[in-house]
Amino acid sequence: MTPQETPEKRLGARIVRVPDDRAGQRLDNFLAGQLKGVPKSLIYKIVRSGQVRVNGGRAKADRKLDGGDEVRIPPVRVAEPGDAAPPPKGFLAAMEAAIVFEDARLLAISKPAGVASHGGSGISHGAIETMRALRPGQSLELVHRLDRDTSGLLVLAKKRSALTELQALMREEGGIAKRYLALLAGRMPDGTMSVDAALHIGLRQGGERHVQVHPDGKPSLSHFKVIERRAGQSYCEVRIETGRTHQIRVHAQHIGHPVAGDPKYGDAAINQRLRDQVGLKRMFLHASTLEFALDGGRTPYLLNAPLAPELAAVLDCLG
Secondary structure, eight states: OOOEEEEETTTTEEEEEOOGGGTTOBHHHHHHHHSTTSOHHHHHHHHHTTOSEETTEEOOTTOBOOTTOEEEEOOOOOOOTTTSOOOOHHHHHHHHHTEEEEOSSEEEEEEOTTOOSSOBTTBSOOHHHHHHHHSTTSOOEESSOOOTTOEEEEEEESSHHHHHHHHHHHHSTTSSEEEEEEEESSOOOSSEEEEEOOEEEEEOTTSOEEEEEOTTSBOOEEEEEEEEEETTEEEEEEEESSOOTTHHHHHHHHTTOOBTTOTTTSOHHHHHHHHHHHOOOSOOEEEEEEEEEETTTTEEEEEEOOOOHHHHHHHHHHO
16 A cells, blocks of 8 residues: 655645554654655654654654554655665675575575664665665565674565564564674683673763663663683673663673673773784674564574674684
């Protein structure tokens, strides 16, 4: 079904009726679909300022829409085809090669470090924009996000039904099993260390997000298991039961074993030593595995992304 539009000429805005198959979608994600080419930062700005209305009233970006809701969208300049340069051919080829799984519903890539999940804040071509350029005419939506400096599995939905079911699984405890590979500074104890520490997102001067352990934060649970130790550092598998912003990085810092190469929450002296001695030029954090089941549990998925080559090379150098 195509959203029904009626002009609102006096205000220069438009009213879009939410189709039934978009019920449950967040307002910010709905607007991103309506305002292709508009940075997410601008979308959040027009929502916060009250220019976007749902059924005549102000709404927050995370509001879940219902079929038939009427969304007022203010005049926003949408980039026309040809306004922005397409992703470079070499980058397109690299992202095509990064596909690790695809079926009729899902597409998964092993996102390289340094690539944002989506564009905005000065980034023209994130992973989702680049994959859409590779698959013109195909509906692709991000199921989740990865930090720009984290490599590994990023899942895109090709069908609205898959997106809805996966997002519901993410809200369920144990709905999706997420595993990461990380090099932590220092010698972690044997076995599995569970970190149950609430996380709070704050803003530093300039608007930069900074996350810290705080009793008023959101419940967050991570499990760190040592795979092996190399040159005094600990190569670990990390399983997370919640998906908070910077969760692994802050929990690792909290237990005194920060992620190697982490410029925000890491140990600057250790990071410099690893850079000089073994060539670690990025954060050693990789999303390796996602396990879940669709169709009410009837169709299992086990998706894997091999450790990024530059991280494997660091492990080899550590010996």
